[in-house]
Amino acid sequence: MKIQQANATWRNWSGSQYSSPQIFEPKEINELQTLVKSHAQIRVVGAGHSFSALAKTDEVLIRLDHFKGVIYADEATAQCTVQAGTRLYELGEYLAPFNQAFDQSRRY
């Protein structure tokens, strides 16, 4: 479950933030529960695209990449709930079976 030892370097997307955490990538919910119970300070990281030090830690960093996919989808309301490790670029693939899509129109 641990994929990176202490003193190895984690970097965010831009490389402006870096630290030396122990990185864990739990595969099962019980592994995640054990991590949460056994560490007082934890950060979770997604794609690491934040420019600020939000995910930076020298303690425990958790990646939820094994927790992907749709938990609940309602075709009538076009709403869905997905697992916390689901990346935006993957959403279309996961939502297609439910006749849903992710609107990535340029709003920013």
Ligand SMILES: Cc1cc2nc3c(=O)[nH]c(=O)nc-3n(C[C@H](O)[C@H](O)[C@H](O)COP(=O)(O)OP(=O)(O)OC[C@H]3O[C@@H](n4cnc5c(N)ncnc54)[C@H](O)[C@@H]3O)c2cc1C
């Ligand atoms: C090239 C580029 C373009 C961008 N363009 C835009 C834009 O147009 N508009 C805009 O609004 N933003 C933009 N951003 C910013 C980006 O969308 C945000 O920083 C976003 O939060 C990054 O998501 P992430 O999953 O990489 O988060 P991370 O950087 O991995 O984490 C951000 C925060 O969320 C927490 N977190 C992440 N995943 C989880 C999880 N599964 N559970 C609990 N907490 C979690 C982390 O602990 C941290 O506090 C851009 C970033 C880049 C690099």
